[in-house]
Amino acid sequence: MGDRERVAIPPDQLLELQKDLAEMKAAVESYSEALYRTISARYADTFEGERDKDTGVVHIIDQGFKVTQDIRKNVRYDQKKLKAVLDKLASKGENILEYVEVTYKIPERKWAVWPNALRKTFESSRSVNSPRPNYSIEVS
Template sequence: MSHPDNTPGLDDLDRLAICDIAALPPDMLLTLQEAALTETARIKRLRDRLEAGIAQRYGAASEAERAAQGKTSGTVRIEDAGVVVIADLPKKVTWDQERLAAMAARIAASGDDPNQYLEIAWRVPERRFTAWPEAMREGFASARSETTGKPVFRLETRDR
C-alpha cells in the first residue's frame, strides 16, 4: 500500500525489484526499515501470545501423556477435536567442563585414550586472541580461520 505522497510502503516491497529498492532515497529506506522492525516486533509479540495460549491449553495434557509414556522429555502426540498436537520438550544436556577435563586426565593416566570417550573442542575467544602479544598470535595464526556472515545495515537519522 503506497502512502498518500506516493512513497512505497512495506506492502509495496514485494512488487519492487531489488534495484528499485536500492535506488530509494536514504530517508525512505530508513522509514521502511523502521516500519519493518516495528512490524517484526509486533508479529513476534503476537506469536509469543499465541504460543503461550497453546502451551496453556495443551501443557498439562502433554505432560500427562509424557508421564504415561515414562518420558521426562521428547515428543508426544495428543489429539483435540481432530487436531493432532505434537508437543516437544527438548532435552538439553550440559556438561561440567572442569569435571570432564579431570575425567580426561584420569583416562589418559590409566593408559587409555580420552578421545574414545570424549569429544574435545578447543576454542580461543577472539578478544583474548587480539590481546595477546604478536609472537603468541603468530604461533596460533595457522590454527585460526575467519569467515563473515550476512551483512546487516542499520539506518538512523544523523541526530540519533
Template sequence: MNDLSIFPADIAEMSVSQLANLPAQQLVEVDTNLDQAIAWLKAARTKLDGALDQRFGAQGRESLRADGRDFGTSHIKADGLHVKFDLPKKVSWDQKKLKILAERIVASGEAIESYLDIKLSISEARYTKWPPALQQQFSDARTVEAGKPSFVISNNSEV
C-alpha cells in the first residue's frame, strides 16, 4: 500500500456521509487502499489457514476418526493451545444423474418433491432471446430487482 493520508482507524470512525463527502483524490485513495488491504488479508488468511492445517490438521482428523467420524468438530490440545478443529462435509450432486433419477421417479407416479428439492431458473440471456409471446407466458413468474451496485473509481487522468 502507498502512503496513506486517511488511515483505517479514521475510516472506521467516519460516517457514510463523511466518506461520501471526501475530496475526490481521498475517495480514490480510500477505495484503492481498501481493495489492496482486502486482497492482502485474503492472501494472508489463506496462508495462515494452510499453516494451521499443516500444524494441527492431522491431529484434528485423527481425533475425528477416533470418534468414528470423517467430518465434524473435534477439540484438541496441542502446544499449550486449545484448538477447535472443524472439518465440514461438502456434498455435491451429479446433475445429469439426478435428472435421470427424477425422470424415473415421475415415470413411477411418485411425487418428485418427496425426494428432491427442485429449483427452476431461467438465465436472463436465454429469456431475453425468446419471442415476446413466450416471454409473456413466463412474465408472472419473473421478478426483477436491482442487485448491489459496484463502483470503480479513478482519477480522470487515469481513464
C-alpha cells in the first residue's frame, strides 16, 4: 500500500485498525509471557545445575535442540554513597577518573526554570533529539 492509499483511509477505519493492533499486541504479550513461563518451568532447574555463576549465558541440549538461558547483569550504584567514596579518594590525591566514568545530566524540568543567562552558558553543550511522533485516534 502506497502513501496515496494510506491517506485515503477514513478516520473510523484508522480507529478500528488502532484497536485491532492494540488487541494483537496484548495477545502477543500474553503468548510471550506464557511461552516464557513454559520454558522456565521446563528448564530452570537444569540451567541452575549447569550455571557456575549468577549471570551470563548457559546452553543446554534437549532432544537435539540448543536451549539458551541468558541472565544479564544489571549493576546500579547508590549515587550518594559512590560520590562520598570518590570524594574521599580524591582528597587522598587519587585520580578518580582512572576508576570511574562521569556523566552529567540536567533534568528538563530544571532546565525549564533556569534563568536565561544561565541557560545561555550551557546551550552550546545541549542538543535535543526527538523520536518520531506517536499518533492515536479516538472518537471526539
